[in-house]
Amino acid sequence: MQSSADDPNSRDNYYPSGSILDRWSESAWENGIQIERLRDLQTLKVRTLNSLYEFTIISATQGMVLVRGGLHFPEWTPVGLSGSTLGGSFIKARGIYLGFCMEFSLGAMRIFTTSLVQWIGPVEDPGEIEGAAFPG
Numbered sequence: 001m002q003s004s005a006d007d008p009n010s011r012d013n014y015y016p017s018g019s020i021l022d023r024w025s026e027s028a029w030e031n032g033i034q035i036e037r038l039r040d041l042q043t044l045k046v047r048t049l050n051s052l053y054e055f056t057i058i059s060a061t062q063g064m065v066l067v068r069g070g071l072h073f074p075e076w077t078p079v080g081l082s083g084s085t086l087g088g089s090f091i092k093a094r095g096i097y098l099g100f101c102m103e104f105s106l107g108a109m110r111i112f113t114t115s116l117v118q119w120i121g122p123v124e125d126p127g128e129i130e131g132a133a134f135p136g
Contacts, residue, residue, distance in 0.1 A: 031097055031098040031099070032084065032095055032096050032097030032098055032100075032117070032120060033095065033096050033097075033120060034094055034095050035057060035060050035063050035065070035081055035094040035095070035096070036060050036061055036063070036094055037060070038057050038060050039057065039060060040057050040058065040059060040060055041056060041057060041058075042056075042057050042060075043055060043056050043057070044057075044120065044121065044122065045120075045121065045122070046096055046102065046117055046119070046120050047117070047118045047119040047120075048070075048101075048102070048114045048115040048116060048117050048118060049115035049116045049118060050070065050114075050115040051069050051070030051071070051114065051115070052069050052070075053067055053068070053069035053070060053073070053102075053114070054067070054068045054069055055067055055081075056076075058078065062080070063080050063081045063082070063083075063093070063094040064078065064079075064080055064081075065078075065079060065080075065081050066078055066079075067079050067081075067104065070114070072112060077106075079104040079105065079106055079112075080104065080105035080106075081094055081096070081102065081103075081104060081105075082094075082103040082104060082105050082111070083095045083096075083102075083103060084096060084097040084100035084101065084102060084103070084117070085100060085101050085103050085113065086100060086101065087101060087113065091103060096117060096120055097117060098117050098118070098119075098120065099116055099117065100116065100117055101113045101114050101115065101116055101117070102114045102117060
């Protein structure tokens with residue numbers, strides 16, 4: 001009798017492509033934005049599967065932002081934008097990408113992860129972003 005572990009077509013062997021290190025490191029990362037490409041005090045909005053978040057960049061180089069939105073941030077709250085993740089151990093530092101979850105650091109060992117990002121935009125002045133393309 002053959003087990004599902006021996007069957008390459010089995011759903012038991014399915015992993016999202018972004019969760020495989022080779023795919024992660026080879027990605028062109030064109031479907032999102034790196035916070036360090038924005039300027040301090042710029043704003044943007046991000047819609048996830050469950051919520052709309054508003055951001056004001058406090059320190060682009062350090063990934064520090066003010067965030068408001070969803071159930072957990074009804075008021076403007078300073079957080080560190082850790083980056084984008086699929087919920088595993090990989091993270092694209094200080095990035096926000098379609099199809100990934102955003103992960104915030106709230107100090108100490110407090111981490112908050114959103115649902116999947118569906119839409120990113122607009123910023124105050126998209127012409128000020130260095131080499132960035134916003135998905136539409």
